[in-house]
Amino acid sequence: xxxxxxxxxxxxxxxxxxxxxxxxxxxxxxxxxxxxxxxxxxxxxxxxxxxxxxxxxxxxxxxxxxxxxxxxxxxxxxxxxxxxxxxxxxxxxxxxxxxxxxxxxxxxxxxxxxxxxxxxxxxxxxxxxxxxxxxxxxxxxxxxxxxxxxxxxxxxxxxxxxxxxxxxxxxxxxxxxxxxxxxxxxxxxxxxxxxxxxxxxxxxxxxxxxxxxxxxxxxxxxxxxxxxxxxxxxxxxxxxxxxxxxxxxxxxxxxxxxxxxxxxxxxxxxxxxxxxxxxxxxxxxxxxxxxxxxxxxxxxxxxxxxxxx
DNA sequence: TACCAGGCAATAA
DNA sequence: TTATTGCCTGGT
Numbered sequence: 001x002x003x004x005x006x007x008x009x010x011x012x013x014x015x016x017x018x019x020x021x022x023x024x025x026x027x028x029x030x031x032x033x034x035x036x037x038x039x040x041x042x043x044x045x046x047x048x049x050x051x052x053x054x055x056x057x058x059x060x061x062x063x064x065x066x067x068x069x070x071x072x073x074x075x076x077x078x079x080x081x082x083x084x085x086x087x088x089x090x091x092x093x094x095x096x097x098x099x100x101x102x103x104x105x106x107x108x109x110x111x112x113x114x115x116x117x118x119x120x121x122x123x124x125x126x127x128x129x130x131x132x133x134x135x136x137x138x139x140x141x142x143x144x145x146x147x148x149x150x151x152x153x154x155x156x157x158x159x160x161x162x163x164x165x166x167x168x169x170x171x172x173x174x175x176x177x178x179x180x181x182x183x184x185x186x187x188x189x190x191x192x193x194x195x196x197x198x199x200x201x202x203x204x205x206x207x208x209x210x211x212x213x214x215x216x217x218x219x220x221x222x223x224x225x226x227x228x229x230x231x232x233x234x235x236x237x238x239x240x241x242x243x244x245x246x247x248x249x250x251x252x253x254x255x256x257x258x259x260x261x262x263x264x265x266x267x268x269x270x271x272x273x274x275x276x277x278x279x280x281x282x283x284x285x286x287x288x289x290x291x292x293x294x295x296x297x298x299x300x301x302x303x304x305x306x307x308x309x
Numbered sequence: 310t311a312c313c314a315g316g317c318a319a320t321a322a
Numbered sequence: 323t324t325a326t327t328g329c330c331t332g333g334t
Contacts, residue, residue, distance in 0.1 A: 018315070138316040144332065145315090191330025196317080233317050254315040290315085 002082040003074045008096035010119020011055050011068045017120045017287045019243045021133055021146045022153075022171075026054040026065070056168075058153075060085060060126060061160070063168040091121045091246070099277050109264045110281065113288035120287050122248060122280055127211050128204065129171045130244035135196050135231045137239070144189075151188045156180060174211075177201035196231025203229055219247040242279040251278040256289045 015023045052067040052074075064086065065076040075082050087093065100114045136148050149171075156172035178201035185194035203209045209229060214222055222245055226237040238252035251271065253261070261269055271278050 134315095135317095139314055139329085139331095140316090141314055141332085186330080189331065192317090192328085193330075231317065235316060239315090252315090256315060286315085 001074055001076055002079055003072045004092065006068075006071055006073055006119065008100070008118050009073060009090070009092070009121060011066050011073055012053060013117055013119040013287065014090075014121060014123065015055060016291065017117070017283060018142055018290065019239075019283065020057075020059075020123055020125060021142070021149050022058040023055060024146070026056050056166075058168050058170075059089065059129075061158075061170045063160070063162050063166055065166075089124050091124060094121070096121060096280070099280055102274065102277065103281075104270070104273065110285070113284040114281070116291070117284045117287035120283055122246060122283060123243060124246050125244050126171065127215060127240070127244040128174055130240045131200060131204075131226070131229065131232070132171075132177070132197060134236045134239045134243075135200060135229075136190060136193055138193065138231075138236060148188055148190055152177070155184075155188065174201050174204040178205035193231060196229075199230035200232070215245065219245075219249055222247065223250075242283075248279040249276050251282050254286075256286055257282060260285055260289055 011023070012025075014020065015025065052069045055066045055068065057064045057066060062081075062085070067074040067076070075086055077086065096118070100118065103110050103114055105111070132152070133145065133149060137145050140148075152172055153169040156176045157169040159167065159169055161167050177197060180198070180201075182194055182198055185197055188194075190197060204211060209225065214225055217225060219241060222241055223234075223237045226232050226240055227234070232240070235252050235254055238250040241247040242250040242252060251269070269278075274281055
């Protein structure tokens with residue numbers, strides 16, 4: 001087991017940040033959105049060591065159990081595995097405090113967003129898994145995305161078992177998905193995205209688009225190459241660049257970010273000032289926005305029982 | 310019941 | 323080149 005201090009690092013926040021779909025709280029009904037049960041309301045920091053929150057992560061063909069306590073995070077694996085895989089996966093060699101310190105002291109909104117989600121990090125996830133995951137994400141919500149991905153893994157991924165007997169499924173390979181009929185993909189509730197997944201799997205399994213070459217490409221080139229895949233547009237390509245290729249200059253704009261930009265940055269987000277860190281800051285904004293929706297709703301509810309606009 | 314959700318591709322203008 | 327529209331499905 002390996003424990004690390006919680007410096008700008010929160011599994012709970014990463015779990016809810018919308019960048020990964022196979023990290024989730026354990027002892028919770030399958031497909032529950034992220035770390036919080038609806039009826040529980042806001043998540044509270046565990047006070048005692050005994051109140052550790054347990055998470056399960058499936059990635060790179062492995063299952064990792066993680067415990068989060070008030071001041072530390074414990075990875076249930078050997079040191080070698082941690083050094084070789086998870087240290088890089090969670091981007092633990094980057095100093096996020098340094099990034100937050102770059103924020104314009106006059107930018108109250110961005111300061112609040114970064115303080116709120118200071119434990120969020122940009123993961124280095126598997127490229128193929130991110131391509132499929134973000135094609136599924138379009139016009140979709142996190143809960144359903146998780147469900148669709150689970151379904152694909154359980155049906156077409158390799159079944160595996162940890163030493164302690166936990167059963168999990170690897171993400172299906174491009175070849176495995178390219179062999180699945182459109183009809184069977186529709187049965188996974190992928191809807192019109194079924195066609196995109198099928199054609200993308202064929203493109204990659206056939207070598208028409210090369211994952212290895214993609215990993216070596218610079219941002220603009222990688223984005224253009226990704227958009228050759230059916231079902232991958234600008235937004236999805238930028239998400240893949242950010243969450244798989246760790247190109248932190250990517251700045252995906254979805255409806256949430258679009259809304260925030262219009263309200264907080266009518267003159268445009270100062271991308272020049274934050275060059276190379278746009279994607280990280282975007283993630284703070286995104287997390288702040290999706291997580292504060294319920295909070296804002298409560299604040300908007302005035303004491304006389306009427307809703308303020 | 311109708312509309313929308315963390316877009317995209319096809320088609321029209 | 324830019325604007326509009328259909329698309330699967332589950333939730334409200």
